[in-house]
Amino acid sequence: MNIAHILLKAHKLHPERAAVSIGSKTLYNYRSFYERVRYLAASMTAELSLNVGDRVAIAMPNHPEYLVIRYAAWFAGLSVVPINAKLHTLEINYMLEHSGSKVCFISSKLQREGDFQNSAKVEVVDVDSDEYQDMVNPGQEIDMVEVQPDALAWLFYTSGTTGKPKGVMITHHNMLIGAMSYLVDVDNISAADSIIHAAPISHGSGFYDLPHVMRCANQVIPAGGQFDPSEVLGLIQDWDGVTMFLAPTMIKRLVQSQESSQCSLRGLKTVVYGGGPMYVEDIKRALDVLGPCFVQIYGQGESPMTITVLSKTVINNTSHERYEKRLASVGMAQSSVSVTIFGDDGLPATKGAIGEVLVKGAVVARGYWNDDAATRATWKDGWLHTGDIGFFDEDGFLTLIDRSKDLIISGGSNIYPREIEEVLVAHPSVNEVACVGQFSEEWGESVVAFVVLEHQCLADERDLDEFCLSRIARFKRPKYYHFVDSLPKNNYGKVLKTDLRQLLSIKPLN
Incomplete structure (x- = not known):
């Protein structure tokens, strides 16, 4: 099987439908998209001398050719290495070298802004060059290469917040099951719909390319190549049946922009969010401003976008007696996986008991690239150990408390930063907050809250302390x-608590 078959099918079913658009303008229909992919696949083998199984890296901002390159690579039996274009040159070169990529596709935008210096000894192709244009012009043709279901399709490098990034091996079968899971568990798609890739295609948004191609829908790349709230609100008015995948921090910015602009949201169908904690107060505000369009997913690079889902039905069922608790959860296990909680004793935990989240299923990656030790440490007895801490309620809803590495132990008591953050972010003067532990000779660790206030709002330690004491136990308060x-964030919008802890190790608060 080859995941590129979904494009071949879409081309045959709806050749004239919009496939790839830039801003408000359609660039390729499914016929021209497929032909461009086919010509580039032939050039990859003939001109770039790539063989089945070779790795092809893409290190550029969101760009229409991003989609062309990855389908062409799959068509030719190659593996794709997505690299976030905002990474440092040293980080990009590490991934190129570690993956053994033979070719790296970039854009002139990356060359100008990122000062990309190729030290990894790979061939670099600029998609804005005449060389690339020659590669996608009509010429040689090849048949689609058939590959085994467990062949590597997507070598995704983790964010590396705890060390060197690890390459997660996603197979063609993994990707197919993940795309089908979207259609079963997350949202339905019609050929009249569109997905706006406002978040990086190198990450979650790119994974949702697949189900939209399956349904012959349109993929829209913002003209700016990245997330801009005002541009996104404009595109929602230009296209119908709009879906987006956004990180919680992006949703906050979109909400703020809509509050001031009051744009028409007629085209907005679905916003899928994930990739970081969405606090209850934030999702309530988003629902008020953007309407009942939200779905939450929980996943990891090792099980991309596919562990649990909190559906629109649940999110919009405000009359349910446990509505607030469900809104604070990440939903129920998706259909393609089994999810369980294991306690510290290595045994399955009872309902309501806190432990590590484990997952297994046909969508879960097969391991890490060239890292057997890390693979053995993360996959045990068929289960992926996520490193996330949580619990199931009586109805099967999973609530995440924190990453195991973020747990704070003070005076022998476990303190989960997420619980404190949920309280503080509800304060009207608080925009963002992140809590970490700082070494304490007396208590082992003390809680430190890094707080970003709302614009022109005033609050001091006393205000926030009183707010916490009225809502949580005294020993948990910062x-x-x-x-x-x-707050420091990585290129996907996740707060870098490792940076905050490092800051405290250099200059402790007292």
Whole structure:
């Protein structure tokens, strides 16, 4: 099987339908998209001398050719290595070298802004060059290469917040099951719908390319190549049946922009969110401003977008007696996986008991690229150990408490930062917050809250302390509050708590 078969089928079913658009303009229909993919696949084998199984990297911002390159690579039996274009040159070169990529596709935008220096000894092709244009022009043709279901399709490098990034091996079968899971568990798609790739295609948004191609829908690349709230609100008015995958931090910015602009949302169908904690107060505000369009997913690079889902039906069922608790959860297990909780004793936990989240299923990756030790440490007895801490309620809804590495132990008691953050973010003066542990000779660790205030809002430690004491146990409240202009985030919008802990190790608060 080859995941590129879904494009071949779409081309045959609806050749004239819009396939790839830039801003408000259709660039390729499914006929021209497929032909461009086929010509590039032939050039990859003939001109770039790539063989079945070779790795092809894409290190550029969202661009229409991103989609062409990855389908062409799959068509030719190659594996794709997606690299976030905002990474540092050293990080990009590490991934190129570690993956053994033979070719790296970039855009001139990356060359100008990222000062990309190729030290990995790979051939670099600029999609904005005449060379690339020659490669996609009509010429040689090849048949689609058939590959085994467990052949590597997508070598995704983790964010590397705890060390060097690891290459997660996603197979053609993994990707097919993941796409089908979207249609079963997340949302339905029609050929009249569109997905706006406002978040990086190198990450979750790119994974949702697949079910939209399966349904012959349109894929829209913002003209700016990245997330801009005002541009996204404009595109929602230009296209119908709009879906987006956004990180919670992006949704906050979109909500703020819509509150001030009051744009028409007639084209908005679905916003899928994930990739970081969405606090209850934030999703309530988003529902008020953007309407009943939200679906939450929980996944990891090792089980991309496919562990649990909190459906529109649940999110919009405000009359349910456990509505608030369900809104704070990440939903129920998706159909393609089994999810369980294991306690510290290595045994399945009872309902309501806190432990590590484990997952297995046909969508879960097969391991890490060239890292047997890390693979053995993460996959045990068929289960993927996620490193996330949570519990199931009586109805099967999973609530995540924190990453195991973020747990704070103070005076022998376990303190979960997410619980404190949920409280603090409900304060009207707080925009963002992140809690971490700081070494304490007396308690082992003390809780430190890094706080970003709303614009022109005033609050001090006393205000926040009183707010916490009215809502959580005294021992859980932060010992210190550190007010900052912004929180450090990676290129996908996740807060980098490792950076905050490192800051405290250099300059502790007292």
